[in-house]
Amino acid sequence: MNFTAKELKALALPLLACVVLLAAGTALIAWTQQQQRAAAGELSAAREQLAQARERLLRIAEEEKEVKEKLEVYLRLRALGILGDERRLEWADSMTRIRTQRELPDLRYRVERQRLISSVASKPSTVDFYASAMKVELALLHEGDLLNFLADLRESGNAYYSVKQCSLSRTGLASAVAGLAPRLRAECEIDLITIIDRAAKA
């Protein structure tokens, strides 16, 4: 059947209606399926959240015990000044005080800039561990001075002192010649570790 121009014109509107209806139907399917996918995602997330919430509830007794135990350590860290910003002035004070108290002939130190320690992946983003490397050179009368120095440093607080290495060598001066002159020389590398907890209340 061949159509005249008039007949084709008469068919144009129904054809347009057909196309529009089909397009609307397709769009309707696409939209509802998009909504369905989004809802499926939300449902999956909600299921996971509920599972986590229930698991936390189940573990709450353990958690209470854990909180009590860990809180003790946490408060100790705070009291020691390990938790919080670096206190470089306090560190300098401690070094001066130890040198005076232990009557160390010579004590030199150098603290490098602070760096972030790479930590466990699962840790909350509001807790970071930092370390500042310190190099110490000591002139010693005897070996015990080094051990005492390290013990005093640890007791002084304001950071956690992680000794990386220490070398002890003779200065070469004979005791009879030098009298109270230092006979030993020590060099140590120590990390001064501090913790920043941004969620902590002042």
Added chain:
Amino acid sequence: MKHILYFTAADHYLYSWAGGRLELQARFPGDDTGVMGFREYLAGRRGALFYAMADIAGEDFHEEQIPYLRGGDREQVVQRRLAQRYRDTRLSAALSLGTVSGERRNERLLLTSFTNTQQLAPWLDALTEAGARLAGVYSVPLLAPALAARLGVKGGRAFVVSANSAGLRQCFVEEGRLRFARLERTVDMVPDAFAAFVRTETGRLAQYLATLRVLPRDGSPVQAIVIAPPGQRGAFERALVSDARLSFITLDAAEAARKVGVKSAPASAGAEQLYLHLAVKSPPREQFARREDRRSYYLWQMQRGLVAAGGLGFAACALVAGASWLDFSGMLGETRQLRAETQVAALQYQRITSAFPVTQTTTDNLRATVIEFGNIARRTAAPREALVYVSQVLNDFPQIELDSLQWRLERPEERATAKPPAGAAPAAAGEVAQVLELSGRVGAMRRSDYRAITAEVQRFAGALRTDPAYRVVRTQLPFDITSEGTLSGDIGTAAETGEAPRFTIALARNVQ
């Protein structure tokens, strides 16, 4: 609403049809004044849908055979045969009666047309001019097979006899196909006389068909379905007595209308109401109008088809979308419920944790801080312990003089990158170890007494192994007695010069 133009020899009736209800809209005389009146009626009804139903005498039926063909070839042959048979083919049709198998396969056709098409032509022209859509031109016989089927004829041969406004209509149907029909004029008669007339005419038709050998002379009686006018069934049943040739079944007009599906019809309408209803409700494929007369109807059908296809497509899409939506709604509801349960669990957790000691931070941070700090602390050590241990061992070796001590922590990652010194024992993988390197000399022994010096250093190294926690990872003796090393000596020199030979021992102990 659909319109049906019902042609009889005398007058033409215009009915409207909607939902099985027939209403008489107008009645036109069969002459030119009728055509004019019809034209007036059509004014303002452009696009209206019309069916034409002819119930007139002078309808020709002629059986022919054509080669078994399909598609355009068949159409061409059929048109040629119609043109050969009828002078005016404007209103003609070819009804297929099936195929016959002989030397070659042929198709049986029943060619049919009106002997005087001019009585219908002006009315069809009026429809075309008014822009009305002609669905088709049918005759009462064309609808007889459909009526027979509705009235319960399953197959075989049957007469369908009805009292129409045009007269007594008799149609002969064989295996669901029309074979012959005739219209006999009637006059007003009492029911008994009319029933006797029907009996006589039906017998005559049967006799005629037997003469033509359309009906076998001997055989079982042929079913004759007679639709009696309202209130005349009793008279018909009395008159229509079955015999060896005919087996009569009489139906009341109202009962027939119910079987066909006519809900209401004008009281003046005869049995034609059944055919009129079927023309609209189940029109046969074959009809008399030419393709060009039905062109606007085809166009209308295509328009409707397109919109219907769009509508169906949209409905199907909406169905799919509805299913998705139902699923979506279900998921939304489930999500809401899960969130509510999560909130309840969170509140319960919050209520319980509020009774916990004041932590000054979040529980997660508290846990992370302490655990991580513990990890760091476990991976550190102080040199005191190792130095004290060496000091204790040295008490038993007064000849050993240490020149230097080097203490360091070795982490697995550092060990992996650092090349181990020659002679070093491998450290346990993955563990932090403190390593203490001792460098010294053996005093109070002659330098040339290398056996004694070596033995003393080896004894010292052995003593350092006393505590199983410590292991000697490297020993560098004052004299290299290994096959890989270089051994040198200065024998015979009068006086011993230079320093005592040095040794190095590296001790290691795991931190964790």
